[in-house]
Amino acid sequence: MIEKKLNGRSQKMHLEIIRGDKRDMKERGKSFKKLEGRPKGKSKQKDLVDKYRKYNPNETIKGCIEETGINRSAVYRW
Numbered sequence: 001m002i003e004k005k006l007n008g009r010s011q012k013m014h015l016e017i018i019r020g021d022k023r024d025m026k027e028r029g030k031s032f033k034k035l036e037g038r039p040k041g042k043s044k045q046k047d048l049v050d051k052y053r054k055y056n057p058n059e060t061i062k063g064c065i066e067e068t069g070i071n072r073s074a075v076y077r078w
Helices: 011-027 042-053 061-067 072-077
Strands: none
Touching: 042 061, 042 072, 061 072
């Protein structure tokens, strides 16, 4: 059986500690997790790809990748 990563504690004890930490953080007004959503900068890439394709309708995707310098997967996504 694979050893669980609970810092040597039982699952019950581990969850009590984590939930306690979460409550304490909430009481102090700090978030337990960063709820920022999608990383910034992705919409700029989308705008660049859209703008490039608008002004170069007959250009290939490879040309878009080379001229904009955007990652291949990002260009294919948009």
